[in-house]
Every structure is written in structure tokens, then in C-alpha cells.
Amino acid sequence: KRRIGVMTSGGDSPGMNGAVRAVVRMSIYMGCEAYAIYEGYEGLVQGGDLIKEMKWEDVRGYLSRGGTLIGTARCMAFMERWGRLKAAKNMIHTGIDALVICGGDGSLTGADKFRSEWPGLLKELVDNGELTQAEIEPYKHLNIVGLVGSIDNDMSGTDATIGCYSSLERICSAVDDVFDTAASHQRGFVIEVMGRHCGWLALMASIATGADFVFIPEKPPRVGWEGQMCDIITKHRSRGKRRSIVIIAEGAHDMELKKITANQVKDLLSDRLKLDTRVTVLGHTQRGGTACSFDRWLSTLQGVEAVNAVLEATPETPTPVITIRENKIERSNLMEAVALTKSVTAAIKAKDFDKAMELRDVEFKE
């Protein structure tokens, strides 16, 4: 029987559990055995109790739960070759030759690297006398399939990452709550949401809540934005709006890449417009909580597709990542998606914001 490992890595996101459940059950359904690797790459490097077989019942109740029940970690050892050597040895000892990894672009890059090094790692383990030629024989090829788990929706080539809609829901309901109190006191609120290089959460939340102004990293406000923002808010107030809401992505900056902070925006509203203004940093509440219906659906369908991709892979197949495009679950080339994601960050760093916006919208073809 083939043994398929499943792991969550990097920042957690609602829906990761749904993905683990789908991979475990689909693996069993397809006649394979499923193994959970606990604590991300740490589990692979340490082995032992951190690699456990999962039966059908073991993932009962996983679908709606937030966070990741099999744990996640940042693992420095896996960044080093010795760590990946230990990981390869543990996999062979457990008999796992395929991994489904749900994580962000860092985790998926590590996975692809592991796969490309695989034959070399095995050879080194044999040369060191840690494994025998007979032991490595059945595990000549490593199959890796990526699932994108991230609340930021920051991966190119997919319309949505597992977790982003749950996070958006949470942000919207937090802004709704703030609206009520803001309107009662005619206050201004500056709300900071997550998103280091990606303004998706901030932009979507501002549309969904009817915010007055939004700051995102891909499209910084033009020079003189302070006056422009105050004019817009004054206009809205003059039409009878009783509360003012500004949403700011944590990675927001101006055209010169100088950080724009929530407090800076608050001071502008207080000093120039004399608005009683408060800052709310949503922080980790955006990550936690149950997965919304979309994320339960997405993680389930993508988990099933990941197992299909494992079973259909050949040594020549480039490492796939499971995506959703125009409502269809598809497979893309993982490293192409990662490269495209990195090019957005590079465009922002080079202050080429038109390019950054264009890349965010890019039609991605394999």
C-alpha cells in the first residue's frame, strides 16, 4: 500500500484542517495509507511520534475547526541540508513516498527543493551507511503536491487560498461591530488588517464594508494623499455619514516605500478634521475561529484533487499546486506560481506599482 503524508506548514489558516481531513480520507478511499506529519517540517525532521498514521475516524470533526490540529511550525533545520537529510531518512523509515503540503509560498518552495534534491539525499544516506541500497530502492521518486493555505490570499495563479474568505468574514464582522459604536459617537476608526505584501484582505474588506479610504501595498496613495483622504471623509460627513472608517493593510506604505501607520492616519483625522478617532488593530482574531463555508468546500475539493495528483504523478511531472480558477479546481506548476508571487513583491520593492497591480490580475497559464 502506498503511504501518503500530509502536513500543514507556515502560518496557520482556517480550512487547513479541512484539507488534512480530505487528504486522509481520499487517500484511504483510494486504497492508500495516510500519515499526518505533526508540527510542519519539524515533524519530518524529528520523526518518531510526530509522524502518525491517520485512520478515517481520526479526522472526524476536523472540517469546521480553525487553526491546524496537526500543528505547524517554522523549522530552521529544514532550511539546511542536514535537516532535509534527516527528513528523507524518516520518510523512508516510515515508508512515505508522497507528501501533500498545505502552506504558504515559503513552505511550498521548501517542498519543491526537497523533491529536486531527493535522489541526491538518498545517495548521501546510502554513502554514509545510514540506509542500504535495498532500503531506498522502492522510494526512488518523491511526489509532492502543494495546497495553498494562507489568510492573505497572496499566492499568484489561484483566485483564493484556503483561509482567506474565513479571515475576510472575520474582518467584516469586526468592522460592522466597530461601525455601530462609531456611528453612535460620530467617531472615526482606523482599522489595521493583515497582509504584508498583499492588499487583498484590506481591499476586499473595504469594499464589503463601504469604508471611506483604504491603504494597500500594491497601490500606494499618491503624493498629497493626506489632503485627498481628508477631503473625501469631509465630503462623506457633509452628506450625513456619522462614522468614518479607514482600512489599512499592515504592509501599507507610500510611493517611496515609507511605512504608513494606523496611528499616522489617526493623527491626521484627529488633528485636521477634529474627529474623535480610534485605532483598532485586528491582529490574530483574523486568523482564528471556524472556517467559513467556502473554505470548508475549497479545502475538501482541493484535498481530494491533491490525492488524485499524487496518484497520477510521474517522475517527469513538475511539482503541482492545486488552485481554483474561475470556480474550477485545477493543477498548476508550483514553482511558476511561486515565481509569479515573488515577482509581485519584487515589483513593489522596485516601486513599479503599475506592474504590481497588473501582476495581481495576471491570467496565469501553465
Ligand code: ADP
Ligand atoms: P509560509 O509557508 O507561510 O510562507 P515560511 O516562509 O515561514 O511560511 O515557511 C515555513 C517553513 O517552510 C520554514 O520554517 C522552513 O522550514 C520551510 N521553508 C521555507 N522556505 C524554505 C526553503 N527555501 N528551503 C527549505 N525550506 C524552506
